[in-house]
């Protein structure tokens with residue numbers, strides 16, 4: 001798919017079994033990977049995502065794109081409260097390879113999350129407010145740093161994708177029940193699309 005000169009990829013949606021696959025470590029950076037990282041980043045930006053994991057566009061590699069906005073105080077002054085935010089936020093959007101959570105902070109924070117693979121559904125997820133993350137920035141250095149704020153949440157959400165976990169898998173029973181009808185709709189939509197694609201393929205064969 002192309003938008004202007006930018007190539008983007010279709011984002012897989014809830015119901016698609018690919019989303020529960022576990023991604024594999026990236027061990028070499030070659031031209032193909034650099035090209036794909038552009039597509040991953042373009043797709044995230046096009047759909048207004050804060051993050052996008054390779055698995056969401058059908059690639060089983062431990063790669064994520066992040067586009068976390070810089071938090072500001074009431075006077076519009078950037079508020080970078082963790083070393084990870086200080087290093088990374090001004091350089092976004094970016095692609096990170098083999099991101100990993102090294103340790104979790106003790107304090108838990110509950111905030112609404114959404115996901116490009118679970119369109120139009122938002123629900124509160126409780127996660128540690130800070131995490132120590134290690135990763136390699138594509139084309140630049142590796143780091144191991146404490147991250148807070150939305151960046152900490154985005155890392156946890158995206159790294160979950162690499163392990164086949166969606167934010168809806170982390171909801172309380174009550175919260176999950178509330179969105180079940182909407183999830184059912186998404187699942188049926190996926191089944192319908194898959195069926196239609198099969199029909200179209202059959203037509204092509206004749």
Ligand SMILES: [Zn+2]
Pocket residue numbers: 114115116117157161
């Ligand atoms: Zn997501």
